[in-house]
Amino acid sequence: MIKANFKITKESKLDENKKVVEKPQEQEDLTQEEFEEFVSKSGAAGSFMIFRSNKKDSELGLDEL
Amino acid sequence: MSDDLEFSISEDTLEKITTLKDQMGFTGKEWDEWFNAIVDSYSKSTKNQSKIEKVFEKNHYKSNYKNWVKYFSLNINDIWNESSARDLDLSSNSNYDPAQHSAIVIGAGPSIKKKKHLEMLAESNYQGNIVCTDRSLIPCLKAGITPDKFPNFNVVTIDPLELLKKFYDDEIVNKYGEKINGVFSTVISPVTVDIARKAGIKIHWLHSLFDYDEGEKSFNQISALIVRAKSHINGLPAIQTGGNVGTAAWFVSWQILKCSTVGLIGINHGWDEDDSWDEILAHSNAPKDIDRTTSQFQTLYPKIYNPDFDCYCIQDPTYQYYSNALKEFISRSPEWVKTINATEGGCIFGKRIISRPFKDFLNSHNN
Numbered sequence: 268m269i270k271a272n273f274k275i276t277k278e279s280k281l282d283e284n285k286k287v288v289e290k291p292q293e294q295e296d297l298t299q300e301e302f303e304e305f306v307s308k309s310g311a312a313g314s315f316m317i318f319r320s321n322k323k324d325s326e327l328g329l330d331e332l
Numbered sequence: 333m334s335d336d337l338e339f340s341i342s343e344d345t346l347e348k349i350t351t352l353k354d355q356m357g358f359t360g361k362e363w364d365e366w367f368n369a370i371v372d373s374y375s376k377s378t379k380n381q382s383k384i385e386k387v388f389e390k391n392h393y394k395s396n397y398k399n400w401v402k403y404f405s406l407n408i409n410d411i412w413n414e415s416s417a418r419d420l421d422l423s424s425n426s427n428y429d430p431a432q433h434s435a436i437v438i439g440a441g442p443s444i445k446k447k448k449h450l451e452m453l454a455e456s457n458y459q460g461n462i463v464c465t466d467r468s469l470i471p472c473l474k475a476g477i478t479p480d481k482f483p484n485f486n487v488v489t490i491d492p493l494e495l496l497k498k499f500y501d502d503e504i505v506n507k508y509g510e511k512i513n514g515v516f517s518t519v520i521s522p523v524t525v526d527i528a529r530k531a532g533i534k535i536h537w538l539h540s541l542f543d544y545d546e547g548e549k550s551f552n553q554i555s556a557l558i559v560r561a562k563s564h565i566n567g568l569p570a571i572q573t574g575g576n577v578g579t580a581a582w583f584v585s586w587q588i589l590k591c592s593t594v595g596l597i598g599i600n601h602g603w604d605e606d607d608s609w610d611e612i613l614a615h616s617n618a619p620k621d622i623d624r625t626t627s628q629f630q631t632l633y634p635k636i637y638n639p640d641f642d643c644y645c646i647q648d649p650t651y652q653y654y655s656n657a658l659k660e661f662i663s664r665s666p667e668w669v670k671t672i673n674a675t676e677g678g679c680i681f682g683k684r685i686i687s688r689p690f691k692d693f694l695n696s697h698n699n
Contacts, residue, residue, distance in 0.1 A: 313575040314491035318541035332570035
């Protein structure tokens with residue numbers, strides 16, 4: 268086994284990167300409506316719908332319905 | 333808390349992540365930068381999946397929902413008179429041993445031709461179950477993957493569109509139909525199911541889940557009550573389709589057939605790196621003049637590196653919708669289910685997915 272050491276810095280590069288990366292993203296983020304329009308125009312056409320549920324187990328199917 | 337974080341990894345793991353870092357274009361760059369890119373990409377992908385699913389849901393309700401209700405109504409007499417998909421459950425046999433049962437899901441992705449997987453399967457002595465997607469049925473039969481050679485032969489249809497009838501409309505389907513089990517959603521076009529029935533395919537019905545969570549007034553629950561009113565008093569099985577027939581076939585393999593090992597071929601869920609943008613955009617009905625330089629475009633049409641098969645593929649919104657869901661469901665499947673992706677290409681890799689050349693899969697399942 269190899270031991271890896273990571274020095275955790277208080278003012279990390281991660282924070283700096285975040286500042287750099289997040290700013291343009293915020294500027295470029297689409298509103299929900301714009302996103303829907305863009306996805307629709309880009310071809311949102313599947314065969315069927317994915318099923319989502321608050322009961323996560325049922326998302327994998329039901330033996331009997 | 334200490335300012336130092338220390339943990340151990342094996343040499344193998346170090347080699348794998350170093351190779352992956354290089355392959356992702358981070359040679360010579362800080363590890364922190366690479367980790368950051370991975371975390372950022374993962375969180376973006378999860379957020380996008382949820383947003384994309386909402387758009388698809390809205391589009392389905394707008395364009396397709398009325399047809400699903402109509403087709404269910406037109407199918408109901410046949411649903412009452414024909415078999416439940418539950419009848420295909422191998423575990424109902426007293427000698428059932430889950431470890432002895434495997435299935436191969438056959439999709440129609442581009443690697444099926446490039447890797448000659450149909451020819452390899454046709455020439456093999458594979459003894460397990462064939463779970464064919466509707467689009468692959470005719471190519472399979474024509475390649476020699478027939479129920480005469482592979483007696484446990486199933487075909488799945490979950491897409492309600494009437495144009496799917498063409499996947500059953502061929503002399504070779506008429507020739508072998510009587511030896512094929514059809515697994516059909518209750519909301520598919522009666523025209524499609526009628527052509528399959530006339531070819532001799534034995535119809536087995538199941539529900540496709542989509543609004544069950546909305547309670548007793550949901551279509552899923554009302555249609556289930558209608559089915560139980562006359563026959564199938566215990567109801568029909570209901571599956572997650574994952575939005576496409578390939579994922580539905582994976583669910584059928586373990587949820588319905590109860591196979592513990594499920595192999596995948598032709599399940600790319602993405603375009604090959606060398607496919608042209610014209611072809612990609614035409615297939616997804618996107619405008620040809622769409623601006624490909626925007627970050628939104630690059631988010632919706634990402635280039636994905638598959639470390640397991642060392643290849644790149646390009647996804648459109650539909651393939652993202654499909655593949656993120658399939659990968660998620662595989663990672664959440666019961667421990668007794670083993671998924672082996674033998675596609676040798678595409679975008680399906682990750683947690684609980686064993687990637688392996690198809691030749692190896694066949695070698696280990698030919699008894």
